[in-house]
Each structure stands twice: as C-alpha cells, then as structure tokens.
Amino acid sequence: MQELIKTILRFKVLITFTALCVISLSLISLGEVSKISGFRAIVIASISNIQRIFSWVPNPIALKSENQALRDLNLQLSSEVIKMRAALIENNRLRSMLALKDTSSEKLISAEVVNKTNVQMRSYVTIDKGSNDGVREGMAVRTDAGLVGEIVATTNRYSLVETLNNRHVKVSAKIVRNQTDGILSWEGGNYLVLKNIPTSFEVYPNDIIVTSNYSVKFPHNIPIGKVAKVEKEYGSLFHKIYVEPYVNFSSLEQVYVIDFIVDEEIIELTKKIEETIKAKNRQRK
Amino acid sequence: MKLVENKYYLKQIQIRYIVYAILALFLMLLELLFIDIIAIENITPDLLLILCVWITLAEGQFVGLFFAFGIGLIFDFISGDVIGTNALAKLVASYVAGFFYKERNIKSNLNTLRFTVVVLVSAFIHNLIYFFFYLKPAETSFWHFFLQYGVSATLYTMLFSAIAILIKIPAKEIDID
Numbered sequence: 001m002q003e004l005i006k007t008i009l010r011f012k013v014l015i016t017f018t019a020l021c022v023i024s025l026s027l028i029s030l031g032e033v034s035k036i037s038g039f040r041a042i043v044i045a046s047i048s049n050i051q052r053i054f055s056w057v058p059n060p061i062a063l064k065s066e067n068q069a070l071r072d073l074n075l076q077l078s079s080e081v082i083k084m085r086a087a088l089i090e091n092n093r094l095r096s097m098l099a100l101k102d103t104s105s106e107k108l109i110s111a112e113v114v115n116k117t118n119v120q121m122r123s124y125v126t127i128d129k130g131s132n133d134g135v136r137e138g139m140a141v142r143t144d145a146g147l148v149g150e151i152v153a154t155t156n157r158y159s160l161v162e163t164l165n166n167r168h169v170k171v172s173a174k175i176v177r178n179q180t181d182g183i184l185s186w187e188g189g190n191y192l193v194l195k196n197i198p199t200s201f202e203v204y205p206n207d208i209i210v211t212s213n214y215s216v217k218f219p220h221n222i223p224i225g226k227v228a229k230v231e232k233e234y235g236s237l238f239h240k241i242y243v244e245p246y247v248n249f250s251s252l253e254q255v256y257v258i259d260f261i262v263d264e265e266i267i268e269l270t271k272k273i274e275e276t277i278k279a280k281n282r283q284r285k
Numbered sequence: 286m287k288l289v290e291n292k293y294y295l296k297q298i299q300i301r302y303i304v305y306a307i308l309a310l311f312l313m314l315l316e317l318l319f320i321d322i323i324a325i326e327n328i329t330p331d332l333l334l335i336l337c338v339w340i341t342l343a344e345g346q347f348v349g350l351f352f353a354f355g356i357g358l359i360f361d362f363i364s365g366d367v368i369g370t371n372a373l374a375k376l377v378a379s380y381v382a383g384f385f386y387k388e389r390n391i392k393s394n395l396n397t398l399r400f401t402v403v404v405l406v407s408a409f410i411h412n413l414i415y416f417f418f419y420l421k422p423a424e425t426s427f428w429h430f431f432l433q434y435g436v437s438a439t440l441y442t443m444l445f446s447a448i449a450i451l452i453k454i455p456a457k458e459i460d461i462d
Contacts, residue, residue, distance in 0.1 A: 012347060013346050013347050013350065013380075013383070016347065016350050016351075017350055017376070017380050020350060020351075020354045020372075020376050021373065021376065021377070023354075023369075023372075024354070024357075024358075024369045024370075024372045024373035024376060025369065025373065026369070027358075027361075027368045027369030027372065028367060028368070028369035028370055028373065028418060029369075030368070030369075043362060043363045047314075047317055047318075047363060050314065050318065115318065116321050117317055117321070117364070117365075118320065118321050118324055118327055118329060119316055119317065119320065119329065119364045119366070121327060121416075121419060121434060122364070122365070122366060122419075123327070124365060152365070153365070160365065165327070167419055167420060187426075187430065188429075188430045188433050188434055189433070
C-alpha cells in the first residue's frame with residue numbers, strides 16, 4: 001500500500017495532467033457553442049452590463065475604417081437608388097402579373113452594438129436588445145450594407161451575435177447573376193469563401209452574393225458581399241470563390257435584427273430525412 | 286519556532302494563490318472588454334496564458350496545472366467558447382512550461398528574457414492545440430490557417446510577456462542553504 005502511495009506521489013504530476021486532459025476532452029465532446037444557455041446566459045448578461053459601462057471607450061482604428069466604409073457605401077448607394085427605383089416599379093408590375101407573394105416585409109428590430117468581443121479568433125458582438133424586445137436565438141442580424149450574423153444567445157436586455165467571420169459559421173448563399181447556390185464560410189483573412197459552385201458555372205469578380213432560398217438560418221436575398229477573386233483548385237470540380245463582405249465587422253455600431261425564424265416544420269422535416277438516411281446507412285453496415 | 290515559521294509560510298502561499306486568482310479574473314475581464322483595442326487584424330495576445338506560464342514558473346508544474354485548467358475552464362464559460370478547449374490548451378501549455386521550472390532559479394526564470402522564451406514555446410503549443418479544435422482540420426487547411434494566425438498570435442503573446450517581466454509579482458522566496 002505504501003509502495004502504491006509512493007508511486008502515485010512520484011507520478012502525481014503526470015497522473016494529474018492525464019486526468020485533467022481526459023476531463024477537458026470529455027467537455028469538448030459535450031460542449032458546443034450553439035448550446036449557450038442557463039448559467040452561460042447569466043454570465044453573458046453580467047458581462048454585457050459591464051461592457052455597456054465601458055462602451056464609450058473609442059477605438060480610433062475602427063472609427064477610421066468605419067468612416068471610410070460609410071463614404072464608400074454612400075457613393076454606392078446613391079448610384080444604386082436610381083436603379084432600384086426603376087427596378088421596384090418593374091418588379092411590382094411583374095409580381096402582380098405572376099401573382100407572387102411579397103417577401104420583403106420582415107420586421108426589423110433596431111439595436112446598438114454595446115461591445116465587440118474578439119477572443120482567440122472568435123468574433124462576437126453584443127447588442128442592447130434582448131428577449132424583452134422580441135429578439136430570439138436563431139434570428140439573423142444585418143446592417144444597411146448586408147448580413148452580419150446570427151443571434152446565438154439572449155438575455156432579457158442583451159443578445160450575443162455570432163458574426164460571419166467565425167470558423168464554424170456556414171451560410172447557404174447564391175450568386176445573384178446565375179442563381180447558383182453554394183456554402184459560404186470563413187477561412188481566415190478579410191474574405192469569406194464560397195464553395196460547392198461547380199466549375200461549369202462561370203463566376204466573375206464583382207458578382208453579388210446573397211443568402212440563398214435554401215437557407216434554414218437566414219431569410220433569403222440578404223446581401224452578403226461581392227466576388228473578389230475566383231480560384232480553381234487542382235483536381236476539384238468546384239470553384240473556390242473569395243467573397244468580400246459588404247459589412248465591415250470591425251466597425252459595427254448600429255445593426256438590425258430580422259424578426260424572422262425559419263418555419264420549424266422545415267427544420268423538423270430536414271431532421272427527419274437526415275435521420276432516415278442515417279438509419280438506412282446503419283442498416284446497410 | 287518551526288511551527289510559527291510553517292504557519293507563516295502557509296499564509297504566504299495562500300496570499301499568493303489569492304493574488305493569482307484575482308489577477309486571473311481581472312485579465313479575463315480585460316480580454317473580454319478591452320482586448321479589441323490592441324487587436325491587430327483579429328490577432329490578440331493571450332494574457333491568461335502569460336499568467337498561467339508565470340504561475341507554473343513561480344509555483345511549479347503541479348500547481349501550474351491546476352491553475353491553468355481552472356483559468357481555461359472559467360474562460361471557456363464566460364467567453365462563449367466550446368467548453369474545454371481553452372482548459373486543454375492552457376493545461377498542456379503549462380505542463381510544457383513546467384519543464385522549465387527550477388526551484389533555485391525562480392527569479393531568473395521570471396524576471397529575465399528566459400520568461401519570454403518559455404512563453405513563446407508554451408504559446409506555440411497552446412495555439413497548436415487550440416486551433417486544432419477551432420478549425421476542425423478536415424474542413425480547411427489547418428497549416429495555412431495556423432501559420433497565418435496561430436504563429437502571429439504566438440509572437441504577439443510573447444511580445445506582451447516582455448511587459449510581465451517588468452511587473453514584480455510576489456514570487457516564492459527560496460532559501461538556498
């Protein structure tokens with residue numbers, strides 16, 4: 001017995017290290033960022049309160065880039081307004097001819113960014129609207145320029161928005177010019193990457209990317225960005241498209257939460273099909 | 286006399302541990318509230334890792350492991366990260382830093398450039414583990430992303446550790462008789 005205790009004491013560092021490693025790995029296998037709830041929501045609320053106190057602290061770099069972004073946007077918008085007016089008239093006329101439903105009437109909840117958190121490549125923004133204002137998990141967030149991200153946690157007065165420049169965020173997106181759908185994600189740098197677009201489809205720089213009709217997370221046709229460059233990967237059947245987002249994530253101040261959650265029936269149906277396929281695969285094995 | 290000395294020694298340890306805990310909480314808030322101000326292209330220094338390495342070099346590998354695990358776990362909770370990633374990365378980083386611990390050289394380990402070298406090694410390993418779980422290598426080019434962000438974050442953390450050398454946190458005094 002004494003020998004055993006001596007051995008344990010001799011290897012106490014290694015034993016402790018191994019035990020803590022096992023605990024950490026078990027927690028990793030359990031934890032997912034989308035499962036922020038309960039205790040973590042309380043923690044987020046407390047931090048948001050502190051963040052609000054310090055929100056007056058200016059970030060000169062962000063202010064400069066925001067000014068530049070706003071000037072660019074202003075220039076772009078002023079030229080687009082004229083085109084849009086003409087397009088709207090034409091659109092209304094065509095819709096009435098085809099008897100299509102108007103889909104551009106989602107309610108927007110205006111919110112201010114209280115804080116930006118950028119910890120170890122995970123970017124979040126905290127906004128000053130919570131469940132009391134009708135904000136719910138899963139709602140999309142945008143600015144006048146385009147899509148910002150998704151609400152991942154809410155408290156009564158605050159919400160946490162996961163921005164598009166996070167590794168595990170994936171958006172079903174399409175190229176407006178040819179209506180081809182792909183998956184948009186962030187792989188580092190200033191660009192988002194659009195994948196799953198077959199090389200048989202031509203993609204050009206400045207093509208506009210918006211959310212796809214197939215998206216179960218976001219309402220469709222929210223602008224995301226424009227194509228910056230297109231790469232053909234050796235041996236691949238798909239393009240690798242770099243998308244420059246319209247939104248400047250470093251200078252967010254005012255955002256809008258889109259009061260829209262995809263019909264739960266669609267999500268349930270998708271899950272049901274996935275489970276059926278999995279069950280069939282298991283049977284085959 | 287010996288009992289009084291032991292009691293005094295234990296009290297010193299307790300005070301040091303409390304200081305570390307308060308410092309850890311302060312740095313967590315700093316990382317969550319103000320780190321954006323010093324972020325360069327989304328790259329931020331890991332102040333908590335510097336503290337973990339400091340504790341390991343001041344108190345030894347065994348104590349360092351517990352602090353690193355605890356700090357990482359709490360930070361995972363409050364930062365919204367996948368629970369366990371920071372805990373594991375900081376745990377392994379502290380374990381590695383523990384090999385540089387020498388009871389007779391605590392001050393020279395903490396107050397010289399040797400500390401930044403240990404932080405560099407630990408931060409590299411920390412980021413390697415952290416980015417592995419963050420990236421899910423099957424989905425993207427791990428090395429490309431790691432070389433772009435992981436290495437930069439490592440160097441930025443090392444740069445900040447130089448500041449820590451100038452701060453005189455009460456370290457364990459050892460009588461070498």
